[in-house]
Amino acid sequence: MRKVFLTSIIAIGIILSVSAQSEEDTNAQRYEVKVITSVESIVSSGLGRSRIISTEEERDHKKFTSSRTEDDDERNKSSRKEIRVKNFEETKLLNFFNIGGIRFQNIAANDAVISSKINTMLSQGWDLAFVNSAVESDAGEGDNNGIFITRYIFKRLKNN
Template sequence: MKKNFLFIAAIAVGLVSFSFINKENSNEEKTVAQVEYKVVTVVESIVPNGLGRSRMISANEIKDYKEYTTTRSGDKDKDEKNKSKRGDIRIKDYEETKLLNFYNLGGIRFQNIAANDAIMTSKINTMIAEGWEIAFINTGVESVGGKGDNKGIFITRYTFKRSL
């Protein structure tokens, strides 16, 4: 009888201990690190003769995508059309940093690429010092005329994140 009592008491203590551990873990799971994201877009012209424009763009304004979103269900009677205007979506509060074009009258200009790299590095270093870290980098090229065309833009999007 005494052995059974000790055995049951040991199981009870174990279960009580486990329940405390379980509560701590469940609280940890509910606590999610909150982060914010910021996108910096670099648009570099690959138009010959220096005719294009190259810029680094960073929005200072926050927009809620839900204000400009329509949810489609397939049932036209239930779909609510988003009534926002293009002007409502535009942002007027942003940073626009001038960059140099890849090309000038003589062709590709490597000094311009080095200058753009220095400016972009300065922006990245400043954001890192402000507590941001690079989460993603995406690139793309748009060629205006198709295959073999040297007219268009080169876009790089830097997505930064930091803890709130």
């Protein structure tokens, strides 16, 4: 009796484990992801360009990926032309600086435009999943260049 009970418990555990794995596999394929990038110039005198970029094309990363090993050290030979996207949405933003220095009104304007883009994405069924930011700023004497970049990563259920 005890042996049958233990066997039943093990069988139930295996079934639950396989069921959970099957559900995870199904969930992994249920979502699509979209990345929106804002690039805001922190070039002094307002000379830079600031934009929100959103692609209208898809790319399969596998076409541009190689697996390198000690025995096979060949790199991917994809050309930049194959990777480049020509169909994308570009939304103008204002630069952080103008001739007078930092321009807080420009930052507020950019916040309004970025909020509008996020609200549009939300209204289209996308959920904001992650936000990542980075700054490459003035690196010292002779370098008046810099950007503030933010990636907004959205996800939504696929329409299968």
